[in-house]
Amino acid sequence: MSSQHPPLPPRLRNRLASDLAPVHPRATPWRRAAWLGLLCAAAILIAWIRVRRGGSPPSTSALVASGTEWLAGFAMVWGAMREGVPGLGLGRMRALLLLGLGIATQLGSALLLATSIGERWLGADAVAAGAQCAQGEGAIGLPLLAATTWLLLRSFPLRARLASALAGGAAGVLADAAWHLVCTRTDLLHILIWHLGATVALTAAGYLVGVYLERRF
Amino acid sequence: MTADEELDHWMRSYQEGHLHAFEQLYAALAPPLSRFLRRLAPPGIEPDDLVQTTFLQLHRARATYLTGQPVRPWAYAIARHVALMARRGRARTAGREASIDEQALEIAAPESGMLGALDRIALERALGMLSDPGREALWLHHIAGLSFREVAAVQGIGESAAKVRAHRALSSLRAHYATGGPS
DSSP: OOSSOOOOOHHHHHHHHTTOOOOOOOOOHHHHHHHHHHHHHHHHHHHHHHHHHTTOOOOHHHHHHHHHHHHHHHHHHHHHHHHTSTTOOOOHHHHHHHHHHHHHHHHHHHHHHHHHHOOOOOSHHHHHTTHHHHHHHHHHHHHHHHHHHHHHHTSOOTTHHHHHHHHHHHHHHHHHHHHHHHOOOOOHHHIIIIIIHHHHHHHHHHHHHHHHHHHHO | OOHHHHHHHHHHHHHTTOHHHHHHHHHHHHHHHHHHHHHHOOTTSOHHHHHHHHHHHHHHTGGGOOTTSOHHHHHHHHHHHHHHHHHHHHHHHHTSOOOOOGGGGSOOOOOSHHHHTSOHHHHHHHHHHSOHHHHHHHIIIIISOOOHHHHHHHHTSOHHHHHHHHHHHHHHHHHHHHTTOOO
16 A cells, blocks of 8 residues: 555645644444433432432333433434444434434323323413423433533534534433423423423524534534 | 555554554545545635645544544545535635536546546546536445445435435436437
């Protein structure tokens, strides 16, 4: 491979020679997603223990919904991490599909809870009483989004807006996986507005972070 | 050692901070990347500048290369991103989408028997008539020698979509020649 090669342009050589420190190859997307997934699993466990101590253990439906959402969120984080490696991304269509699938999973969980143990708490009261749920999900989701953004900053996302929106969606779905063990309300309107709303807001926040990231790459 | 294994070896050495390894990578990747970028470069931007920018971006992204993964799709994906960014920048300043540049019609050295059998200028013109994604897929697979899986990774699409793009582009090219297209 070495005799008729084009010579390295001096300008490029100089630029590189001044910044040629050894680098540690990044962990695979799978391993990076696993760290965040474990972090979130710990949050779910803590939520579950707190709720049990409070004397009202979550129903089986709530646990199933939580586990399903955790899986969906984990897949979304994995997708976002893959987007951070050039040539390893899922592609626009698949990434959008994964994002849609994650949000649909949260919606499906909401429907499962509403049909199995749903209360009929409709109207203005349901809407007004739920702001704390969005705050709770934000409190879990925003650090998750920050952690994912930090991981994306350390990689090289070529479709930064998509990767970051996926990360935001994942943060929302994972936060809901933990929070709906704490929130005892199962009426559909409350879940749609405050829980799904929080996920949509986190996805939008992720997208905006991606706009910033795109300028860096 | 196969070419891919050799590239992987140089890439690992480059990650450890060896300039010599980068020189080897540059030697192996610069010519095909240059030909690839010549087809994607917007008017008014020198493909060689894009090659330099691509290698600077490769340098920034070097930690994201995963050992054992093929190097070429990784490098082509970054090169494609550089070209797309240049196009966007150009379109913003020009206020319109970039059209085919005369420079894109420059004769590239043939890399396979396929090119050698055809009139290269006419082929370049015919390639210029294809859609960008189709031309890219065709070029990456049939000329740069990437597998469809690798083409899909570069373009950020599924493997079957990459096959369809390349197939459609090839069919368009055949139809173009069948109707006496190149004159």
